[in-house]
Every structure is written in structure tokens, then in C-alpha cells.
Amino acid sequence: xxxxxxxxxQSTPPxxxxxxxxxxxxxxxxxAAVFAEAxxxxxxxxxxxxxxxxxxxxxxxxxxREHLVEVVYRRELESLAAAAEDLAASHAPDAALEEWMRRxxxxxxAKRGMASSLKILMDSxxxxxxxxxxxxxxxxERLLRAAADQGFIRKDIDTTDLLxxxxxxxSLPASAEWRDRSNRLIGLLMDGLRTQK
Amino acid sequence: xxxxxxxxxQSTPPxxxxxxxxxxxxxxxxxAAVFAEAxxxxxxxxxxxxxxxxxxxxxxxxxxREHLVEVVYRRELESLAAAAEDLAASHAPDAALEEWMRRxxxxxxAKRGMASSLKILMDSxxxxxxxxxxxxxxxxERLLRAAADQGFIRKDIDTTDLLxxxxxxxSLPASAEWRDRSNRLIGLLMDGLRTQK
DNA sequence: CTCAAAAACGGAGGAGCCTCCGTTTAATCT
DNA sequence: AGATTAAACGGAGGCTCCTCCGTTTTTGAG
Numbered sequence: 001x002x003x004x005x006x007x008x009x010q011s012t013p014p015x016x017x018x019x020x021x022x023x024x025x026x027x028x029x030x031x032a033a034v035f036a037e038a039x040x041x042x043x044x045x046x047x048x049x050x051x052x053x054x055x056x057x058x059x060x061x062x063x064x065r066e067h068l069v070e071v072v073y074r075r076e077l078e079s080l081a082a083a084a085e086d087l088a089a090s091h092a093p094d095a096a097l098e099e100w101m102r103r104x105x106x107x108x109x110a111k112r113g114m115a116s117s118l119k120i121l122m123d124s125x126x127x128x129x130x131x132x133x134x135x136x137x138x139x140x141e142r143l144l145r146a147a148a149d150q151g152f153i154r155k156d157i158d159t160t161d162l163l164x165x166x167x168x169x170x171s172l173p174a175s176a177e178w179r180d181r182s183n184r185l186i187g188l189l190m191d192g193l194r195t196q197k
Numbered sequence: 198x199x200x201x202x203x204x205x206x207q208s209t210p211p212x213x214x215x216x217x218x219x220x221x222x223x224x225x226x227x228x229a230a231v232f233a234e235a236x237x238x239x240x241x242x243x244x245x246x247x248x249x250x251x252x253x254x255x256x257x258x259x260x261x262r263e264h265l266v267e268v269v270y271r272r273e274l275e276s277l278a279a280a281a282e283d284l285a286a287s288h289a290p291d292a293a294l295e296e297w298m299r300r301x302x303x304x305x306x307a308k309r310g311m312a313s314s315l316k317i318l319m320d321s322x323x324x325x326x327x328x329x330x331x332x333x334x335x336x337x338e339r340l341l342r343a344a345a346d347q348g349f350i351r352k353d354i355d356t357t358d359l360l361x362x363x364x365x366x367x368s369l370p371a372s373a374e375w376r377d378r379s380n381r382l383i384g385l386l387m388d389g390l391r392t393q394k
Numbered sequence: 395c396t397c398a399a400a401a402a403c404g405g406a407g408g409a410g411c412c413t414c415c416g417t418t419t420a421a422t423c424t
Numbered sequence: 425a426g427a428t429t430a431a432a433c434g435g436a437g438g439c440t441c442c443t444c445c446g447t448t449t450t451t452g453a454g
Contacts, residue, residue: 017420017431043410054434059412214401214450240440251404256442 024061026051032072036110040069073111077135080107084139093147098190100143101166104136105182108170137163153193165189221258223248229269233307237266270308274332277304281336290344295387297340298363301333302379305367334360350390362386 016024030051034042044065048058062068083103087096141159148155169185172178213221227248231239241262245255259265280300284293338356345352366382369375 019420020432023433044412045410048434055412056414056434057432060432216449217402220403241442242440245404252442253404253444254402257402 020061023051023053023057027053027058027061027068028071028075031068032076035069035072040065044068076107080104081135081139084143088143088146092152093143093150094152094190094194097143097147097153097193098186100139101186101189102183105166105170105186106179109174109178109182147193154196156197157193217258220248220250220254224250224255224258224265225268225272228265229273232266232269237262241265273304277301278332278336281340285340285343289349290340290347291349291387291391294340294344294350294390295383297336298383298386299380302363302367302383303376306371306375306379344390351393353394354390 027047031047034047034050044058045055047068048055051058058068062071080103084096084100087100090096091099137159140162144153144157144159144162147153148157169182169189172182172185175181224244228244231244231247241255242252244265245252248255255265259268277300281293281297284297287293288296334356337359341350341354341356341359344350345354366379366386369379369382372378
């Protein structure tokens, strides 16, 4: 058998040891849960404890609180984007788009409540739709195109238009009736989209 | 003797007890020294210790680190403004203005180094010359007017102009030759001012 | 001057931060 | 299957934060 190929100078991250990867994943998982439930200000020691690792391990993987927050946040955005696929498979194109928008707006709202002074989240929110941040844009694009191509919604609205409309919704001031309000607005938006030409 | 006048509903701060005032002053004094020497991130416990009071006392007077920083900062700006008077009394009007500008720029530079992420200082710096922040503006105005009235410098430059010029100087990027650079610029500015019409 | 009430003091204590380093363990070599 | 070694672990320790509350001091009324 050929021996392992000599490591060419790749920019691949140096390949974690099995136990390291396990711990890292567990930490992210626990952190996601704890952040969701108690905000990003929670004690890191608590997160380490619940993940069953020492505090030293947490700090080795995530040198600062922000590192950890960022990883959790990115992971959630990815899973949100992935949900678009599932919805597309299980709903009519327009219903898929609508439901996805509801989830997305709900997610951002939840974050905003707990973001407080977290720089990372602020920055991410600001540049959430920047050209670079293709992950969400890609999801929206696929849903929108599918619905348009199959004639469920009008064709003169593009991804950027829709993202703008969404941003005006999730930017609503937080309040008691926030959820109702945004649901109404999404309904409104969908009705508009279903109105051909 | 007339008894103490009944307290009419004034907005006067409720008058501290003698020991409270003593401790408060001592704390501000020590904090100013420690901040200057080690930055605003220093341990508050250390400040309390050096001031000879308990940590509880510090927190009672200044509920957050920012409160303390703000008080120290404001006090220093005031003494800087007060220095203008002294300079006016001991120097020729143009020399007084020049020297004051040097001190001012030096002071801001010192702060910037230690400000790091301190919100208060940032905000204050941003609004340092806002209309409201009359304390520094007043000092500059008096120096400038005196020099102009007595014919030491031209008369077509007003306080706002000068403040703008100064801000461009203290905004120089921090570097090793920062001090030299800003001194040269102030010299330049003064030569310009002394050039009649 | 005395004394009670109000105001202020101060430090112990519970919790979190982060580092450092002796121990454990996965990966690799023979 | 050992043996080797570099990676990863984890928690004790030193430090800071901030609150809470029993004790001390000031004030001013009598």
C-alpha cells in the first residue's frame, strides 16, 4: 500500500485529534443550548461543566467568549439555510418560501433579544446580507427562483428585493406584539408576491 | 438665630455626610493617579485599597467603572480649562494660546493611549467640541479673543476654526514621533495665526 | 452633652475570569 | 503488541467583580 502522502504545505487546519474534536463539538452544542436559554453572557465555566470538560479545554478551543459565540452563531445560520432544502421538498414552492421567511425572522428576533452589547452579533447582523455572506442569500435565492419558475409567484422580484423587504420586517421594534406584527407583514408580502404581474 | 430654612423641593444633590465627601474625593484623586499610570482597566479593588477605603465604599459612590472614569475625566478637563487662566496671566497672549494648545493636545494623546475600548472616553472625544461641551470651548475662546484683541494674532479666525485645526492635530496616528509631529504642527498653526491678515 | 436615627463604611463571600503546568491519552513507529 | 511522543486535558490558583449586611460614624434634636 502506498504510505500516507507527504504533507504538502496545505492551508488545511492541522487536523484535530479525535478526543479534541469530540470535546469541541460537545462544547458548541452545549453553548448553543445555554446561549439560547440564558443569553450570551452566561458563565463559561458553566458551559464547560455541562459539556463535561475542564475549563482549560474550553479556553483552548475558544480563546475568547466571542470566538465561541461566533461559532455557535454561524452554525445556526447554516442550519437555517439548510432548512430551506427541507421546506422546498415538503411544501408547495410559495408555502416553502413563506414558512422559511417566518423562521428566519423569528430567529433574528430571538437573537436580537439576547445580543445586547455583543459586537460579533451586531457586526454579523449589519453585514448579514452583504454580498459575501452568501449562505443565506443562497437559500433565499433558491426558494424564490423555484416559486417563480413554477408560476407560484410573480417574476419581477429578485433576491435582493426580498432581502430588503425581510430586513424591514425583522427590524421592527421589539415589543409584546412583535410576533403578530411580523407574521402579518410576512402574510402581506406573500400576498403581494402571489399577485401575478 | 433663624432655624435652617425648610427644604424646598430643590434639585440639589442631597448633601453628603462629611466622611462620605472625604472618601469620595480621595477616591477620585487616587483613581486619577492610577488611571494615568496604568490605564482605565486597572482593578477597582486596588484603587479602593490605595484610597484607604473598602471596596463597598467605592461601589456605593461609583456604581460602575464608567461612572468613576467619567468623573475623573471631567475633572481633568476642568483643570485643563482652568490652566488657561493661569497661562493668560503669566504669558503674552499668543504664547499663552500656544502653550495651552500644546498641553491640550498632549492631554488628549495621553488619554487616547489608555482609552482602548472605553465607551465613555470615545463618546466624550466625539462630542468634545459639541456646542454643549462649553468648558473647553470657553477656555479657547478667551485665549483666542485676548490675543486677537491685543493685536498678537489675526482676527479672522474664530474659536470653531481653531478647534477644528486642533482636532486635526490630536487625531494624528499615535506613533513614536507623535509628540514631535504635533509640536511642529502647533508651531505652524501659530505662525499662521501671527501672520496678520 | 447625650442619644437615637440615618447615613456611610468595609470586608467577607460567592461567582466568574483566565493561565499555567503536571497528567492523561490518542496517534504513530518498530 | 509495546514504546514513544506530541497533543490535549483539566483543575487548582490567583485575581477581580460586585453584593449584602452587620458595624461604625455623623448629625441634629432635646
